[in-house]
Amino acid sequence: MSINSAMLAGVSGLVANSSALAAISDNIANVNTVGYKRTTANFSSLVTSNSKASTYSAGGLKAITHKYVRQEGNHMGTSSNLDLAISGSGFFVTTSKSEGNLPTDQRLFTRAGAFVIDDLGYLRNDAGLYLQGWIADNLTGEIVTDPSDLSQLSTINVSGTGGTAEATTRVAISANLSNQQEVATWGEDPDGDGVYTEFYDDTLRNQMAEWKATNGASGLEPDFEINIPVSDSQGSQRNITMGFMRTGNPNEWVVEVYGDPSVIDDGDANVGKIAAGTITFNPDGTIQVGDGSLDGLFPAAPAAPTISIGASSDTAGPGAPTWRTNLGISAQDIQIDLFTAPGGLTQFSSLSEAQNISANGTPFGVLADVQIDKQGYVTAIYENGTIRRLAQVAIATFSNPDALISMNGNAYQVSQESGTYTLKAPGAGGAGEIDPSTLEASTVDLSTEFTGLITTQRAYSAASKIITTADEMLEQLLNIKR
Template sequence: MSIYGALYSGVSGLSAQSNAMGMISDNIANVNTTGYKGVSARFSTLVAQSASETLYAPGGVRSAPLRNIDKQGQLQGTASATDLAVAGKGFFVVADRPGGVTGTQYLFTRAGSFRPNAAGDLVNAGGYYLQGWPITPGSTTPTSGSTFTGLETINVANLNGTARATTNLELALNLPSTVLPSEQTSDVAMEVNLNSAAVAGTTHDVVTTVNDPTGVAQTVTYRWTKLAAANQWTFEALAPAGGSVNNGGPTTVVFDPATGRPTSGFPPPDPLYSWNNGSTSTIDVGSYGNAITETAAASASTATQYNDQYLATVQVYDDLGNTHDMQLAFTKTAPNDWSMTVLNPTLNGATSGIVANLPRTIQFSGGVPSLINMPPITIDWSVGSTGATNSTIALDAGTVGSPDGIIQFSGNFILNSAEQDGVTFGNFRGVSVSEEGVVTALFDNGEQLDIAQIPLGMFPNPNGLEGRTGNAYSATAESGNFLLNRPKIGGAGLIASSSLEASNVDLAEEFTKMIVTQQAYSASSKIITTADEMLDELIRIAR
């Protein structure tokens, strides 16, 4: 009985060691497989019940796989933002097909080498589709869950950037505490209403005073002349006394008969003046509010001059992403008192919007604001041809009593910053993934759009998972039920973007195990040959 038992024990040793060799071979073959978790052999005895205390019944040995799924592999950096690795506990949730159609099988993996396919779905090397909770404006994603409901395949195709209109404008500048009246005029803001019923040749003059480069006050005249064509006038600056002016020729201004506003030709080219004292200067002609109109009857006209030092040009955006230049003119009205006028914005040199002319004032005490009256800027974009929706821009001139916005100290007029929140249209340029698993689309205008939240699957016993082809796992009774958590919540690890988790196989250890397994296999085979010789001896006794 013992000889036969020894024979079968040797056979069980061959089976157990060959099974162990299979595990070692898989480990070595997958030493470069992303996220692969090594398998080791667990040996246990097979014990046969002995008939008496003086006899021994050999049983043998068996081996079973022990998966080291909970053993972290080394993280390796890559150049792709969609290469993902889990640092800590948890698994990516993947599906064998996109779209969540009937029959979809959900699995778990640590293999995060995801790449967009032709449809834009993120797929790893095993052909599995990355799943996540979609992020939509006005909605919230779950923190955790125990169901696949709500998961969708993460897709990075057809992501288009949008433009955003300016809604907030923050100003930080210094207004000089001492204003000299002899500063050179650089800008004239005009307000005029022309008579739509005027006959051809009718003129309408706007007269104002400006300062030449030497600080001398000069009288200038701007002339509007009615043309024979309906709703058309010419505009030109006339030569000052004792000097000359170069307009580049009179400019034809065309008015919209429905709105009475210019559709082309205004603002005109900047006139270049040669003054009677030999100095020269260029003065920009613009307007503010609904300042240039043509209606049934003419009305009084005005023009206000501004200096280089007190004129700030900022850029604002409409909701279609068009960039408009808008000038802010500051005028000192009394000691420590200033007013601000917002001139009409321009696009490509032409008036593109009408600003509501509201009083805006700021008072100072000790160089910092003591009173700020800055109502929002409302802009009517219908004067232009962009088709943009009208805008309302909140003005932030700082905090009363704090030097965090507009201030008044000695020195020059300095625009430190003009921050606004509008952006032009942006093209998609890639994605990023945060440690918390938020997938964000990036656009070349600086805009970012969160599109998905990646959850991590958690198990009470991850080593009890069942392996599947493609380096994925499915839940079993031994692993326990899964729980989906956001990364860094509930014990889940974090997600490392532009990284991959290497196999946790130690090649040197596997080769050592292979030698030991080979020797154990040879020893088991020797048991069989020795038992066979003993049986031969037993048979020869009977001859």
């Protein structure tokens, strides 16, 4: 009966506009939700088959909700380094638990990038979802991105590294040795015949390292010393000294490198000696390369003059110094740059002095800040100035993101229509870049939603009028019998 179909069409209008009102309400409620995507209700007419050409049967309509996931919201700058937005296509890959994730566990995708560090050091957004990425190798710092292997993703943790330190590997010296330095007269000459009872011998205890170790009680006093601060593998500050003594040969100096005997074990001598040898200068005041210069002092000279200190666990002996056993630290090679540093080591007619001593390496420092750049690299910055790359944020893209299934927490999961995800590094293969200290605003426009409220209300009222009119007509039909 046409009147019944009209009433049913009115009911379908009420139901459809109720769905539209629900979508509008959701939009207005989430106008300030980070990364929220606007939902609309589109209407589709329903047509029923007519039993007779002269009779029309109303079909009504149905509402189909549609979420514009592909639409990108405006980006808003924030003061937090951990607030992230994606400039372009893609989604952050997240999980609902921080640890113990398996490849079969559910992954959720979101553009809500308001991340904070939880009590265990993991990056988590306001919905409690944990950010996934590729983790850097602890030893090399290398990050391998494998878009085809979900098992390579892990929850990003920024505080698990704790403090950090870097051992000194290179020292640059800018110093001058005075060519006016008198040749040392070592020891004593009791007979006055010019024959001294003690002479420099780096194989015996007649050496500068001994003078330093005994506070001048024995050994030979250097003509000049250069103190070099270095950091060991655990970030402790140590002091290495280079001692110089002029010899009777033209432009030649005896050189020793030594440290505190309580820190450096050189075997039986027990004076903290690390290396010994000679340096010869050219007539123009520069270091002579070859012809025996630097022999014994630096085995790798002149390309890369290097001193070596063995690990605490190694066995010390003549020519093989180690860190003391009680320190428990690693072996260390330190390149001493005497050639390419500004000025380098020279011998001119001026005072012996060190103009500049610079060394890399840092003492122990705790985590001070975490930053994330456009390529998604998560970098830890420590109080000692050390910078360490921890991870890279992964971006997932879809062939049809509008078909993703909405989940709690402004997140989405894969559907058959959306297609499976593809993992990419930020900015690669069509994936958007990361905007640090930025959040993506909701795509809701209040003026559009309030206009939709008015039209939906009117349409709902009109649909209700259909029902009341059909009811009145049915009542008139029932009154015919009277």
